[in-house]
Amino acid sequence: MVPPADFMALAAIVFLIAMLGFFTRRSLIQALMCLELMASSVALTFIAIGRTMPDGGLTGMVLATFVIVIGAAEIGMGLAIVMLYFRRHGDSTTDDIDLLGG
Amino acid sequence: MTGLVLFFGMAGIVVASSLAMLFSRDFVRSVLFLLLSLGTFAGLYALLDATFLALLQLFLYAGGVTVVLVFVVMLTHPRVGDFRSLLQRQTAYATLAVIAVSVPLLDSLLRLAATLPAAGAAATTSDLARALVGTYAAPFELSSVVLLAALVGAVYLAREAE
Numbered sequence: 020m021v022p023p024a025d026f027m028a029l030a031a032i033v034f035l036i037a038m039l040g041f042f043t044r045r046s047l048i049q050a051l052m053c054l055e056l057m058a059s060s061v062a063l064t065f066i067a068i069g070r071t072m073p074d075g076g077l078t079g080m081v082l083a084t085f086v087i088v089i090g091a092a093e094i095g096m097g098l099a100i101v102m103l104y105f106r107r108h109g110d111s112t113t114d115d116i117d118l119l120g121g
Numbered sequence: 122m123t124g125l126v127l128f129f130g131m132a133g134i135v136v137a138s139s140l141a142m143l144f145s146r147d148f149v150r151s152v153l154f155l156l157l158s159l160g161t162f163a164g165l166y167a168l169l170d171a172t173f174l175a176l177l178q179l180f181l182y183a184g185g186v187t188v189v190l191v192f193v194v195m196l197t198h199p200r201v202g203d204f205r206s207l208l209q210r211q212t213a214y215a216t217l218a219v220i221a222v223s224v225p226l227l228d229s230l231l232r233l234a235a236t237l238p239a240a241g242a243a244a245t246t247s248d249l250a251r252a253l254v255g256t257y258a259a260p261f262e263l264s265s266v267v268l269l270a271a272l273v274g275a276v277y278l279a280r281e282a283e
Contacts, residue, residue, distance in 0.1 A: 021128040024234030026169060029132045031230055033139050033158075035223050040143040042215035043208050046199055048148065048190065052155050055186060056139060059162045059178070066171045071237045075244035080171050081257050084249075087177055088264045092271035094186050098193045099275035105197045112199075113209065 026067035030060040045112045047104070051097045058090035127168060134161045146201055148194045156187040170243035 037056035044050060062083040069079015105111045135158050142154035159182040167175040253261050
């Protein structure tokens with residue numbers, strides 16, 4: 020059995036890679052892709068830390084289920100907003116999104 | 122032993138495909154690297170005995186999310202220039218910020234790893250099912266409301282203006 024801490028270290032590394040991508044890429048679509056990667060690595064952290072608990076990872080799995088559900092809702096809303104922005108402005112980069120005015 | 126080989130194999134695939142997703146110029150290729158990365162995450166969940174979550178990850182992310190992402194890439198046909206044009210103006214500061222976050226994160230993780238107990242017997246999928254409709258029934262039902270709200274919101278936002 021691989022120690023759960025190894026999974027958590029891997030999840031942290033992938034989270035940092037995704038964070039770098041989220042902050043540096045100009046495209047809204049790629050920012051959303053990085054968010055999905057971050058959500059997956061958080062779910063992996065929950066599952067890994069859950070395995071060290073006396074309930075055999077049940078709490079971790081329940082939390083990871085909710086992370087996956089929220090991730091699905093978030094990508095649906097996010098892509099709808101990207102489509103709306105593209106229709107209004109003709110591009111999908113983050114350059115001009117610096118106001119909350121719509 | 123087999124577990125260790127599988128873990129390091131999958132860890133290599135996940136890190137390599139995440140980096141490839143970040144550095145590829147072509148958007149569709151980027152989505153395909155994301156698909157590889159998320160699919161390998163499912164393998165990692167299975168290695169931690171979370172078989173139901175591994176399947177959920179494959180169906181939802183690999184099956185659903187990447188297809189929707191490819192559709193949005195095709196509908197918005199983003200312009201692709203050289204690699205520098207894909208980056209934000211504040212890239213140097215952002216990189217510094219990520220490095221600044223990574224130091225305390227990895228440090229606290231290393232200190233936590235020394236105190237973690239070894240993993241015991243794993244919970245099964247039927248345990249998870251009982252917990253989701255028993256102890257965690259209220260948040261489970263709320264999450265279906267969240268999904269419904271997201272669905273209605275997405276349709277409302279993305280509809281053609283009349």
